[in-house]
Amino acid sequence: MDCSPFVIGVAGGTASGKTTLSTKLKQAIADDAIILSHDFYYRANSEIPFEQRIKLNYDHPNAFDTDLLVEDVKKLKSGRAIDRPVYSFVTYTRTGETVHVEPTRVIIVEGILIFENKDLLDLMDIKVFVDTDADIRLLRRLTRDVKERGRSLDSFIAQYINTVKPMHEQFVEPSKKNADIIIPQGGENPVALHMLIDHIKALIR
Numbered sequence: 001m002d003c004s005p006f007v008i009g010v011a012g013g014t015a016s017g018k019t020t021l022s023t024k025l026k027q028a029i030a031d032d033a034i035i036l037s038h039d040f041y042y043r044a045n046s047e048i049p050f051e052q053r054i055k056l057n058y059d060h061p062n063a064f065d066t067d068l069l070v071e072d073v074k075k076l077k078s079g080r081a082i083d084r085p086v087y088s089f090v091t092y093t094r095t096g097e098t099v100h101v102e103p104t105r106v107i108i109v110e111g112i113l114i115f116e117n118k119d120l121l122d123l124m125d126i127k128v129f130v131d132t133d134a135d136i137r138l139l140r141r142l143t144r145d146v147k148e149r150g151r152s153l154d155s156f157i158a159q160y161i162n163t164v165k166p167m168h169e170q171f172v173e174p175s176k177k178n179a180d181i182i183i184p185q186g187g188e189n190p191v192a193l194h195m196l197i198d199h200i201k202a203l204i205r
C-alpha cells in the first residue's frame with residue numbers, strides 16, 4: 001500500500017475561499033494534515049526599499065519562489081521535515097522566521113497560481129478549483145486587505161486595477177482547466193464539501 005503523503009491542491013482567485021475550504025478539509029479529513037500556502041513562499045524582495053516593494057506585481061508567477069515550495073513538498077512526500085518561510089503582507093517581505101513542519105498523511109497546498117506550475121501540479125493527487133464570482137471576491141478582498149493587511153482604499157484600488165485583475169485573467173482563470181473538480185462558492189458549499197471529503201477519505205483509507 002502507498003502510504004506517502006496525499007497532496008490536495010486548492011486553487012482559485014484571490015479571496016475566493018481557498019483558505020476557508022482548506023481549513024474545513026483539514027478539520028474533516030484528519031488532524032494529521034497540514035496546509036502549505038503558496039503565499040508563504042512570496043519572494044522576500046528585501047533588497048528593494050519598502051516604497052518600491054509595495055508597487056511590485058504580486059499576482060505574476062515570478063512573484064513566488066515556487067521552486068522552494070516544490071522542493072518542500074517533495075521533502076514532505078519523502079518523509080522529511082521542512083522549515084517553511086513566514087511572509088508578512090504588512091511589511092511585504094519575509095519575517096526572517098521559519099515554521100518547522102513535520103511530514104503528515106495529508107498535505108493541502110493552496111494558492112492563486114498553484115495550477116499554473118507544471119512541477120507543482122505533478123505533485124498533486126487531487127486538484128480543486130474554488131470558483132467565486134469576481135465581484136464577491138473583490139468585496140471580500142477589500143474588507144480583508146483593509147482590516148487585516150493594513151491597506152488603504154486608494155492602494156487597494158490601484159493594485160486591483162493594475163495587477164490583480166489582469167493577472168487573474170492572464171494566469172489564474174486559464175489554470176482552472178487543470179482542476180479535477182471546480183467548486184462554486186468555496187467553503188460555503190456543503191454538498192460539494194461533503195462529496196469531496198468522502199472521496200478523499202476513501203482515497204487515503
Ligand SMILES: Nc1ncnc2c1ncn2[C@@H]1O[C@H](COP(=O)(O)OP(=O)(O)O)[C@@H](O)[C@H]1O
Binds near residue numbers: 019
Ligand atoms: N462564503 C463566505 N461568505 C462570506 N465571507 C467569506 C466566505 N468565504 C470566505 N469569506 C471571507 O472572505 C475572505 C477571503 O476568504 P479566504 O478563505 O481567506 O480566501 P482566499 O484564501 O481564497 O484568499 C476572508 O475574510 C473570509 O473570512
Ligand SMILES: Nc1ccn([C@@H]2O[C@H](COP(=O)(O)O)[C@@H](O)[C@H]2O)c(=O)n1
Binds near residue numbers: 014058059088111164
Ligand atoms: N505583499 C503582498 C503579497 C501578495 N498580495 C496579494 O495576495 C493575493 C494572494 O493571496 P490570497 O490570500 O488573496 O489568495 C494576491 O492576489 C496578491 O495581490 C499582496 O497584496 N501583497
